[in-house]
Amino acid sequence: MAKNIGRRVLQTLLVLFCVSLAIFILLRIVPGDAITTMMGEHADAETIARLTAEMDLDKPFYVQFWTYLKDICTGNFGTSYTLHKPVTELLAAAFPNTVKLALIAAAIAWMIGILCGVVAAVTKDGILDRLFMGFSLFGVSIPVFMVAMVLQYLIAYRLGWVSISGVEKWTGFILPAVALGWNSAGSIARLTRSTLVEVLQEDYIDTAKAKGLGRPAVIFLHALRNAMLPVITMMALQISSLLSGAVITETIFSINGIGRLAVDAITSRDIPLLQGTVLFTTVIVILGNLVADCLYTVLDPRIRKGA
Amino acid sequence: MEECLLEINHLKSYFFTRKGVSPAVDDVSLRVPRGKIVGIVGESGCGKSMTAKSVMDLLKYPGRIAGGTILLEGRDLTKLGSRERRKIRGEDISMIFQEPMTSLNPVVKVGKQVREAILVHQKVDRTEAKNRVLEVFRQVGISEPEKRYECYPHELSGGLRQRVMIAMAMVCKPKLLIADEPTTALDVTIEAQILKLIKELCKNSGMSCLLISHNLGVIAQMCDYVYVMYAGKIVEQGDVFTLFDHPAHPYTKGLLASIIRLDEQRERLSTIPGVVPNLMHLPKGCAFCNRCPESSARCETERPELYELREGHASRCFGSLESEASHE
Ligand SMILES: Nc1ncnc2c1ncn2[C@@H]1O[C@H](COP(=O)(O)OP(=O)(O)OP(=O)(O)O)[C@@H](O)[C@H]1O
Ligand SMILES: [Mg+2]
Numbered sequence: 287m288a289k290n291i292g293r294r295v296l297q298t299l300l301v302l303f304c305v306s307l308a309i310f311i312l313l314r315i316v317p318g319d320a321i322t323t324m325m326g327e328h329a330d331a332e333t334i335a336r337l338t339a340e341m342d343l344d345k346p347f348y349v350q351f352w353t354y355l356k357d358i359c360t361g362n363f364g365t366s367y368t369l370h371k372p373v374t375e376l377l378a379a380a381f382p383n384t385v386k387l388a389l390i391a392a393a394i395a396w397m398i399g400i401l402c403g404v405v406a407a408v409t410k411d412g413i414l415d416r417l418f419m420g421f422s423l424f425g426v427s428i429p430v431f432m433v434a435m436v437l438q439y440l441i442a443y444r445l446g447w448v449s450i451s452g453v454e455k456w457t458g459f460i461l462p463a464v465a466l467g468w469n470s471a472g473s474i475a476r477l478t479r480s481t482l483v484e485v486l487q488e489d490y491i492d493t494a495k496a497k498g499l500g501r502p503a504v505i506f507l508h509a510l511r512n513a514m515l516p517v518i519t520m521m522a523l524q525i526s527s528l529l530s531g532a533v534i535t536e537t538i539f540s541i542n543g544i545g546r547l548a549v550d551a552i553t554s555r556d557i558p559l560l561q562g563t564v565l566f567t568t569v570i571v572i573l574g575n576l577v578a579d580c581l582y583t584v585l586d587p588r589i590r591k592g593a
Numbered sequence: 594m595e596e597c598l599l600e601i602n603h604l605k606s607y608f609f610t611r612k613g614v615s616p617a618v619d620d621v622s623l624r625v626p627r628g629k630i631v632g633i634v635g636e637s638g639c640g641k642s643m644t645a646k647s648v649m650d651l652l653k654y655p656g657r658i659a660g661g662t663i664l665l666e667g668r669d670l671t672k673l674g675s676r677e678r679r680k681i682r683g684e685d686i687s688m689i690f691q692e693p694m695t696s697l698n699p700v701v702k703v704g705k706q707v708r709e710a711i712l713v714h715q716k717v718d719r720t721e722a723k724n725r726v727l728e729v730f731r732q733v734g735i736s737e738p739e740k741r742y743e744c745y746p747h748e749l750s751g752g753l754r755q756r757v758m759i760a761m762a763m764v765c766k767p768k769l770l771i772a773d774e775p776t777t778a779l780d781v782t783i784e785a786q787i788l789k790l791i792k793e794l795c796k797n798s799g800m801s802c803l804l805i806s807h808n809l810g811v812i813a814q815m816c817d818y819v820y821v822m823y824a825g826k827i828v829e830q831g832d833v834f835t836l837f838d839h840p841a842h843p844y845t846k847g848l849l850a851s852i853i854r855l856d857e858q859r860e861r862l863s864t865i866p867g868v869v870p871n872l873m874h875l876p877k878g879c880a881f882c883n884r885c886p887e888s889s890a891r892c893e894t895e896r897p898e899l900y901e902l903r904e905g906h907a908s909r910c911f912g913s914l915e916s917e918a919s920h921e
Contacts, residue, residue, distance in 0.1 A: 489695040495682065496649055497713060498683030587699070
């Protein structure tokens with residue numbers, strides 16, 4: 287167990303190192319010059335020289351990378367070129383919104399997805415099964431931005447139930463979260479159904495029934511726990527798609543979150559900000575996977591000993 | 594006749610598939626007296642498990658009971674609601690399955706799985722239930738019960754898992770144990786141990802047992818009374834001595850001829866030629882007629898009934914009826 291965790295932590299650190307290296311290289315080979323971005327077109331030569339020295343831009347590559355690594359390890363992501371604030375501060379301001387959005391989206395999507403999947407599986411080939419599966423196919427095949435705009439038009443504009451954009455009020459999160467979670471709900475529902483249908487054919491389900499357990503106990507205590515194993519893997523994978531989906535949803539619904547920060551950073555070539563957002567997102571995705579792995583270990587005793 | 598615990602009358606369990614109706618269990622009647630071990634024997638696919646599952650109400654769609662009655666102490670199980678039916682499962686009748694490898698939930702500790710059987714039926718607290726589980730574990734010969742209690746199925750051998758299954762079946766002290774090929778997946782020494790265990794448990798607790806097997810050796814060793822099934826029907830029934838000494842049906846004779854006797858030197862193991870007919874396209878006459886060495890013209894056109902040859906011994910064969918008549 288301890289060995290496992292140690293290995294996982296090492297793996298995580300290695301991934302983080304590679305990602306930071308990749309980001310560092312990528313952002314330095316894209317066209318556009320940091321100083322010009324910062325100072326505008328009219329900066330004089332002296333200022334440029336001074337800033338270049340200050341920011342170590344005249345030093346060799348590995349020195350720059352070392353400084354950058356040291357900085358991110360101490361939580362210093364530099365200062366945004368365009369917003370003139372520490373990147374850490376900007377991230378801290380944007381992060382809660384993204385977290386709320388992603389969490390609400392995940393909660394809605396996973397709850398609805400699992401519920402529909404379970405109902406579909408236990409009423410296999412029945413009306414509810416067909417209805418939910420048809421609906422979920424719809425769910426997985428429509429892109430996020432489309433759902434977002436349709437929801438925005440119908441529910442916010444036409445019906446006026448919630449505001450079109452902004453999250454000043456708590457209800458502002460509902461539409462973006464639904465839009466963002468839409469795809470995830472569809473795929474979770476389909477996966478839950480198919481694994482549950484399979485699990486319900488297993489011999490140990492007969493054993494559980496033969497004991498005299500009622501249908502709910504058989505499904506929730508015995509079948510679902512086994513059926514959830516692949517579903518959890520998918521949930522972990524969805525964390526990254528939820529975060530990338532957040533870029534779109536946050537933009538459409540004008541939510542001040544990490545996704546929008548990243549978009550702004552890209553359009554204005556704000557390298558420190560972009561570095562910060564990408565690294566930050568990477569850490570979250572990795573942590574999500576770590577949590578999923580731990581959950582998996584809790585749910586499946588065969589892994590606990592084996593791997 | 595002894596007091597009867599389970600009485601199945603004219604049970605029909607059919608699969609209603611798109612291609613047609615498959616009569617997996619067709620007009621089966623059998624009786625399990627109190628305290629006795631009754632065997633069902635037959636080749637793979639003859640409907641043994643379906644008979645057991647009908648009693649347990651575990652038939653899977655598109656299979657269902659299409660007729661007949663299943664009486665447990667005079668109460669017809671087929672007429673009970675699902676809630677009452679559930680109360681009987683595990684408490685009055687419990688079942689051991691063929692595959693110990695797959696019949697335990699892989700993600701739940703075996704102790705908890707057994708404890709659950711107590712908790713569904715009885716109002717006892719968890720520690721009390723756990724103590725009962727440990728006691729039953731000892732009873733079924735599981736060494737170090739406290740340690741095994743915390744194990745997951747994958748940590749146990751096949752024999753141990755089957756012991757856990759037996760413990761689960763025994764823990765509520767049922768009146769009837771249905772054992773569906775409990776030892777088929779185990780090797781010979783473990784098989785002998787498990788069979789001995791089942792026999793002892795029955796003797797000591799007065800429990801009845803419906804033992805399903807395709808192995809006549811197992812049946813001979815264990816049972817008081819035997820039913821031979823073929824293609825969904827009972828083809829012969831009798832007490833174990835009559836059946837083994839004076840088999841009447843050609844199918845039973847064939848089965849007997851195909852078991853290896855250690856005391857006999859034989860050149861070749863005899864097997865019954867041919868295959869079981871497709872249940873959906875049974876011949877017009879006797880279902881065994883295409884493989885039967887003694888078949889006559891009548892067998893091809895007419896279906897034999899189950900003829901009672903003498904008290905408690907019956908055979909579904911025109912031939913055995915005639916030969917019986919000529920004896921007298
Ligand atoms: N889902 C199904 N659809 C149609 N027919 C089925 C289905 N499941 C089982 N059957 C039929 O039921 C018959 C009896 O099966 P059963 O499992 O009772 O055999 P068995 O005697 O227990 O054999 P085994 O020794 O292999 O366990 C089989 O011949 C099969 O044709
Ligand atoms: Mg079977």
